[in-house]
Amino acid sequence: MSGTEGREAMTKPGILYVTYGFPYPLSSGMRVRNHYLIKAISRRYAVSLLTLAESEAELAHLDALRPYCVSVDAVVATPYSTRQHALGVARCLVRGKPLHTHLLGYPAMRAKVAELAARWDVRLVQIEHSYMAHYLQALPPAYRCRTILEFPDLGSVQYGRMLRLRISPQRKARYLWEWWTARRWEPRYARQFDQCVVVSPEDARVLRQADPTLPITVVDNGVDTERLRPLPDAAGSADLLFIGTMHYAPNLDAVHYFVQHVLPEVQRRVPEARLIVVGKSPPESVRALNNGRDVIVTGEVPAVEPYYAQCAVSVVPLRAGGGTRLKILESMALGRPVVSTTVGCEGLEVRDGEHLLVADEPRTLAAKVVALLQDGDLRCALAARARRLVERRYAWPILGERLMATYDALLAQPVPKM
Structure with a gap:
């Protein structure tokens, strides 16, 4: 100073x-x-x-x-x-x-x-x-x-x-x-x-x-709306993104829950779909999911923007936790549509179908992920409304x-x- x-x-x-x-x-x-x-x-x-x-x-x-x-x-x-x-x-x-x-x-x-x-x-x-x-x-x-x-x-x-x-x-x-x-x-x-x-x-x-x-x-x-600018739509991608510190028990549960109960339902309709898990300190139980095909586990990365750029949808399948999820605000700032559980988006001024898609049962979660993967117009509309929300409310x-x-x-x- x-x-x-x-x-x-x-x-x-x-x-x-x-x-x-x-x-x-x-x-x-x-x-x-x-x-x-x-x-x-x-x-x-x-x-x-x-x-x-x-x-x-x-x-x-x-x-x-x-x-x-x-x-x-x-x-x-x-x-x-x-x-x-x-x-x-x-x-x-x-x-x-x-x-x-x-x-x-x-x-x-x-x-x-x-x-x-x-x-x-x-x-x-x-x-x-x-x-x-x-x-x-x-x-x-x-x-x-x-x-x-x-x-x-x-x-x-x-x-x-x-x-x-x-x-x-x-x-x-x-x-x-x-x-x-x-x-x-x-x-x-x-x-x-x-x-x-x-x-x-x-x-x-x-x-x-x-x-x-x-x-x-x-x-x-x-969220830093000045630094994080909207990315182009990831048309043609079937990659899904989960970001979080992986030694945090609710994130650990969310990844296992999604891989075991939601991803197979998604792949029934979009066989090429895969989950990219980004975040520091993944335990052995998460690293074991990394098969290079359905699930990719990166560990800590120097920057998350490249992973947002490659993925079409951000998923937040949390079933526990408190506070509010910065990962949702980050996704919205970067123009990535979000599918979340009710717990995942709790506390945020968001509405299902307007700023993101919300579901709590595996099949419904999977159906909403598939809807976004198959509908570019829906992805872009959700992303645009979510970006306006974070600029107005969460900067x-x-x-x-x-x-x-x-x-x-x-x-x-x-x-x-x-």
Whole structure:
């Protein structure tokens, strides 16, 4: 940041923006969201970014956000010893708290929160995810600022749905614990903050059902409509595209579900149809599907646009998960028609038959995929309407303005005396 930019930053209200995972490279939905929102709010707010980094490798990317922040800091989430991990898990079990509050709890991170809040005299502190909410306690007792807790998804929704998947007894026990503790603790954490931010009206409804007094703002997920421009229709292609981080259980389930129950129905009418699976960390069960003919599994790729260009239809056959799917918004921005389940497109302002096609049963999903593969006019019409929707409703600058309106309203209120 130049001297001129530094002096300008000092005139802006300061915000300490706390994330899990550095918002670059853009390898997950949370990273994408934080990256673009930070860029948007930096126009009117002086952002001090603090990240709990998942690994040392993330430290190589800190410069990517420096043009938009007055400071960029990271604390690496170093692995616990076996004894430390066992004690942390035991404390969570005894107290009935989510296990993630132990996994994401580091004294160095608490110290850095206190240091940065004092150094930059911030007026707002925004913390990402209820699992990180305990870092609010790192602020000095007499420190006066406004606080925001952001929920990129709700564990009570996410884990509740994941319990319905076909999973091992051990994983089911883990998900049951996370679901139960999230239901108890998400509203409790939310009450400690001045404002909550969620990514969908459905998540807002669930939180309000737990506590109708909670102040909640919906700031949707978005897409970079300037960078992602509509691609030409992939006429003649029978390739279908699924994009997602493959160690995420709902994505893993979606791929297996589609390959086992939907793709064979599609191939009965379009024999040359195949599924292209793009995303980092595919486990062995997904890599085993890669036969070079019906299913192609790429793993992590440097850019997704070439795969969108070759595929005629984007499929989102999710049966679990929470928040909203950036992969749908990305497909729409790039001009690729989408076939999704109801869960897959939940929380988005979309209508079946107007912006995408929606189905929840294998044969109906397959029929809608086939309809798009065989009808170029339908593909183009859906893609055009979806592109207009994301330009009007889901462009990041628009969503940044909504978030800043929340900040402005909070700062207009007097801070209660400690």
